[in-house]
Amino acid sequence: MFEYFPGNYVWNLGVVAALNSGGLIDEVDRACRPLREAAARGEDVGTRDFLAAWTGLVDSLAEQADEAARAGRNRTAGQMYARAANYLVNAERMQAVTEPSRLATYRRCLTLMERSFELVDPATSRVAVPFEGTTLPGYFTRATTPDDSPAPVVIMWNGLDSTKEHMYLSGFPAELAARGISTLTVDCPGSGEALRMGGLTARIETETWAAACVDYLETRPDVRQNCIGLVGWSLGGYYAPRAAAFEKRLALTVAWGANHDWGAVQRRRLEREGERPVPHYWEHVLWVWGHDDLDTFIEFADGVRLDGVVEKITVPFLVCHGANDRQIPVEYAHRSYDQAVNGSKRELRVFTREEGGAEHVGLDHLHHVSAFVADWVDTTFAELDPEPA
Numbered sequence: 001m002f003e004y005f006p007g008n009y010v011w012n013l014g015v016v017a018a019l020n021s022g023g024l025i026d027e028v029d030r031a032c033r034p035l036r037e038a039a040a041r042g043e044d045v046g047t048r049d050f051l052a053a054w055t056g057l058v059d060s061l062a063e064q065a066d067e068a069a070r071a072g073r074n075r076t077a078g079q080m081y082a083r084a085a086n087y088l089v090n091a092e093r094m095q096a097v098t099e100p101s102r103l104a105t106y107r108r109c110l111t112l113m114e115r116s117f118e119l120v121d122p123a124t125s126r127v128a129v130p131f132e133g134t135t136l137p138g139y140f141t142r143a144t145t146p147d148d149s150p151a152p153v154v155i156m157w158n159g160l161d162s163t164k165e166h167m168y169l170s171g172f173p174a175e176l177a178a179r180g181i182s183t184l185t186v187d188c189p190g191s192g193e194a195l196r197m198g199g200l201t202a203r204i205e206t207e208t209w210a211a212a213c214v215d216y217l218e219t220r221p222d223v224r225q226n227c228i229g230l231v232g233w234s235l236g237g238y239y240a241p242r243a244a245a246f247e248k249r250l251a252l253t254v255a256w257g258a259n260h261d262w263g264a265v266q267r268r269r270l271e272r273e274g275e276r277p278v279p280h281y282w283e284h285v286l287w288v289w290g291h292d293d294l295d296t297f298i299e300f301a302d303g304v305r306l307d308g309v310v311e312k313i314t315v316p317f318l319v320c321h322g323a324n325d326r327q328i329p330v331e332y333a334h335r336s337y338d339q340a341v342n343g344s345k346r347e348l349r350v351f352t353r354e355e356g357g358a359e360h361v362g363l364d365h366l367h368h369v370s371a372f373v374a375d376w377v378d379t380t381f382a383e384l385d386p387e388p389a
Contacts (some may be wrong), residue, residue: 001324001364004032005039009275009326011050011094013363018090020366021169022083031057031087044279047094051105054091058084062112069119078119082169085112089165096280097287106163106196113165123177124168129186131212134200137193138186139164141173142222145180152227152381153182155213159234159257159361160288161278163192167233170366175374181381182223186213188239190288201290202235204303210243210250227251227381231373233361234277237328238262238304241336245312252316252380254373257325257361260310260332263301270298275326277360310336316345316380320373323350324358345380 002019005011019028031053038046065080089109095102117124123142128135143151154176156167164185167173173183187194188209190202210230217223228249232240233256244253259265268274269281278284282294291297310317317340321333330350337348349372351357356365357372 001359004028005036008039008043010043010277010279011035011039013277013360014050014090014094016359016363017166017366018086020363021086021090021166021171023086024083027057027061027083027087043276044096047096047279048099050094051091051099051101054087055105058088058108058112061087065115074119078116078121081112081116081119085109085116085165086169088112089163089169093161093163093166094279097283103196106193109163109165110193113168124173127184127216129184129212129216131200131209134198136186136188136200136209136212137164137198138184139168139173141168141177141183141185143177143180143182150222150224151180151182152229152385153184153217153223154229154231154377155210155217156183156185157188157230157232157236157239158191159232159236159239159259159277160191161284162234163187165192170370172231172370172374175370176377179374179378181374181378184213184217188236190290195288202288204242205246206239206243207246210247214247214249224385227385229253229377229381231256231377233257235259235262237336238306241306241310241313241317241340244315244317245309248314250315251384252318252377253313254318254320254377255333255336256320256369256373257328258319258321258330258333258336259328260306260335262304263298264305265328266298266301274329275360277327306336307339310340311342313340313343315343316384317343317347318373318376318380319346319348320362320369321348321350322358322360322362322364323352325360327360345383347376349376 003012004015038049061084065077068077092105127140164187167185189200194200229252230240231254237255237257237259319337357369362369
């Protein structure tokens with residue numbers, strides 16, 4: 001993995017995520033150069049400096065985008081707004097829960113994203129998925145079909161610290177759309193806007209919000225009802241298989257990072273084993289799950305595991321993992337695959353250092369992994385329903 005800040009895995013993860021989601025090396029370098037000393041002090045110290053430096057870049061880009069939009073150069077403006085959202089959302093995820101400016105920063109990310117959709121991606125729109133008296137915020141990217149018939153759709157869920165903006169900017173919805181597949185990118189409970197603005201926290205029983213997503217998609221005439229899949233990355237590698245085990249309307253599922261026993265990973269992190277995804281880690285974890293006591297939470301987290309669950313998956317199941325994933329052991333990918341004995345089709349794909357995509361969820365070579373997953377989904381939908389209704 002490209003390591004701009006030697007020895008600081010967490011900050012490097014943010015840099016690589018930004019670069020592999022449409023960021024430009026010159027812009028990232030200009031934002032990061034003043035941060036080298038702060039990065040050397042550790043992953044938690046200096047995150048405000050990180051936000052300030054990247055916000056300066058975002059301010060400059062937004063001003064240029066405004067100018068381009070006023071001049072009618074909509075494509076240029078829209079691309080700049082998207083890059084600005086990319087940089088800002090990656091800086092926002094680094095902040096402490098108690099950082100006073102965090103919510104305002106995230107709200108600005110939403111505004112930049114919406115402006116980009118208006119100018120360069122009208123196929124993507126903001127949606128709200130009804131859920132337990134409130135809604136799950138999402139983006140729907142509508143694929144076009146040759147005869148304007150309903151398209152297959154993939155629900156995409158994020159992980160512990162990513163957002164629907166990260167998922168959209170990764171380029172995965174665009175890869176699916178190019179293959180005639182729509183995407184519902186959702187901030188599930190415990191993530192993104194659902195957590196920050198809705199106060200919805202994560203839970204073990206992810207099938208509840210899977211059911212809400214499928215219910216919503218079944219109301220859309222542009223969705224092929226028998227071709228609704230679910231992809232989850234990072235902690236979504238637990239969320240998605242768990243949901244597919246119990247929500248039987250799903251046609252396929254993908255664990256993009258095999259989070260088979262997340263509770264055991266937390267116990268190892270208490271012992272400082274393995275890398276962590278974000279600064280201020282335990283504060284972030286308690287926020288996501290709605291707990292206020294670490295000891296109690298660790299006992300609860302033992303239930304976030306897939307033993308006895310993936311056996312209940314009966315649809316096609318893909319497990320993807322990086323051979324050098326420093327957060328989640330690669331052995332978990334084999335456990336998920338080996339236990340999924342009742343899936344109508346199952347596949348395990350481990351990405352190597354030589355080809356790229358070997359780090360957590362393939363962030364070091366995100367497009368490579370994204371294209372593989374999109375191809376698998378495309379092929380599997382065709383096998384399930386070769387003749388569109």
